[in-house]
Amino acid sequence: MKSYYLTQIKLNDSRRSTWNLLGELEPLHALVMKMFPNDPGRILWRLDKNYEGPVLYILSADVPDATGVVEQFGWPRLDYQQQVRTVDLTKFFESIREGDRYGFRIAINPVRNNGRTGKNTLIVGKRALDLVRDRLDANGFHVEEVRQADEAHNLLCKNGRKTVRVITSFEGILSVTDPEKAVQTLVNGVGRMKAYGAGLLTLARI
Numbered sequence: 001m002k003s004y005y006l007t008q009i010k011l012n013d014s015r016r017s018t019w020n021l022l023g024e025l026e027p028l029h030a031l032v033m034k035m036f037p038n039d040p041g042r043i044l045w046r047l048d049k050n051y052e053g054p055v056l057y058i059l060s061a062d063v064p065d066a067t068g069v070v071e072q073f074g075w076p077r078l079d080y081q082q083q084v085r086t087v088d089l090t091k092f093f094e095s096i097r098e099g100d101r102y103g104f105r106i107a108i109n110p111v112r113n114n115g116r117t118g119k120n121t122l123i124v125g126k127r128a129l130d131l132v133r134d135r136l137d138a139n140g141f142h143v144e145e146v147r148q149a150d151e152a153h154n155l156l157c158k159n160g161r162k163t164v165r166v167i168t169s170f171e172g173i174l175s176v177t178d179p180e181k182a183v184q185t186l187v188n189g190v191g192r193m194k195a196y197g198a199g200l201l202t203l204a205r206i
Helices: 016-022 025-034 067-073 090-095 125-137 179-188
Strands: 005-010 044-050 053-060 084-088 101-108 111-113 120-122 141-158 161-176 201-205
Touching: 016 025, 016 067, 025 044, 044 101, 044 141, 044 161, 090 179, 101 125, 101 141, 125 141, 125 161, 179 201
Parallel strands: none
Antiparallel strands: 005 053, 005 084, 044 053, 101 161, 101 201, 111 120, 141 161
16 A cells, blocks of 8 residues: 655744744644645644643655754754654554554544534534544444543634634544554544644554
8 A cells, every 4th residue: 555654743832933833723734734845645634732742743645854843843952853753654554453442532623514504513522522433433443432632722814714713632442343444544534624633543552
């Protein structure tokens, strides 16, 4: 199968430039795209926050060049390799089997379309957890446990219009029901707003 890479980039949130970046989706999207000088095809990305600070994850068919990101949003005294880590996922994807269990994390835009009005409605609480279950259960997995991990309300300025978009992170445990479909889900992402930090599913073997 085609090779895919997962890149982890640590961001320095003590820098003013990083703080200015994190609250808006369009600059984040542009930052990700600038790491690929040629047409990269589909790119999935997600911004996580942990005890070390913000971490940017990127899934792509090419290895990104994060030199500019490190210079502007990283730690000046640390080497590139200390701030950016890329892993080839080819062997991992090929090793996925039915019944395998993983810890997972995913960020989604938790909205559901109202078929009668055509409008998208933001959902929260148990309904949001059910949305995660439904989407993953339909795409090669069975969700055993899920909980909300984080939520961000980010400004999106597109076509001259400013709106706030909610990106919610969930984590838990799942098992594989259809390996081929599961890999396609990992590669293609889940749900809406994939260009703006939603849809990337990452797994850690239990």
